[in-house]
Amino acid sequence: DGGEALPAPQNLSVHSANMKHLLMWSPVVLPRETVYYSVEYQGEYESLYTSHIWIPSKWCSPIEDAECDVSDDITATVPYNLRVRAILGSQTSAWSILEQPFNRNSTILTPPGMEVSRNGFHLVIELEDLGPQFEFLVVYWRRELDTKEHAKVLRRGGIPVHLETMEPGAPYCVKAQAQVKAIGRNSAFSQAECVEVQGEALPL
């Protein structure tokens, strides 16, 4: 060990989608050595009132990967400062701080994955489970007969939900949108999916 200082991690960035926030950086590569990292955060409160205070990340103090899931650390819709340093044995690098504070309201919201099926005459939907912060607006309609849309708000995903009892002879279509109250935003609607019950349409 030539006594050189351990280089600090570079190129910090946050990739956030569907309220899952991943802090990433370029790994510090040393031949035949395993470098670890330590991540810390401070919210707007800490930076305003106790700026010397940084809090160790829940899952990454320390960590071997060059990325850290900070979703459980970011618990308010305010700007957060994030920093990371390298660790090699007793040696630690300088801290590298994320250039721009991160606010969870910038997360990318994608249309939710969904499975539309029929169980006998029942129109059933199962939405992707995106976690407790997500609700879903489900819109469904019977194509051709009338285009009157019906809407339902589902408080969580991951479980099949009965939407409607279908009549034979016309497809029923469904689309869904994810909603996150914590940041007051919605995703785009998913592509509509349609199912049909075989058989003659009942006389009016």
Place this chain on the structure above:
Amino acid sequence: EFRFGPCRVEGVALPGLWEAFRTVKDAVQVQDNNTSIRLLRCEVLQNVSDSESCHLVHDLLKFYLNTVFKHYYPKIAESNTQPSFSTLANNFVFIVSKLQSSQAGEMPPDKDRARRRFLLFKRAFKQLEIQAALTKAFGEVDILLTWMGKFYQL
């Protein structure tokens, strides 16, 4: 969502604040020796009209951020509950920022009534020795959250 009269605050999960506060309170082992005294007394929080509520919660949360939390922080650090405390404090910062933006053009009489309630609380706080006051005020966050809960809708 909170609705303090005309002031609406979306984006804060009240159950999350309760969980954060309980985690801290359990760990900090609050030694409140003045159990006969209460800072957030009935005269401060009872029969608060909707239109007063926005001003009152704004003043109370600002006081908690500027005074109580700031000076109580050493106890938080000792008890290793910074993550939970950070959740509570940063959500208070968020609420205050939202209240501030929706308070423009409020009716003076409501503001004055709310101000008098807040000053009752502040006077009671100042009458105690500082450490005792900080401990008591921090311990009364549950009273504050209970009152805020009246303006909360899922």
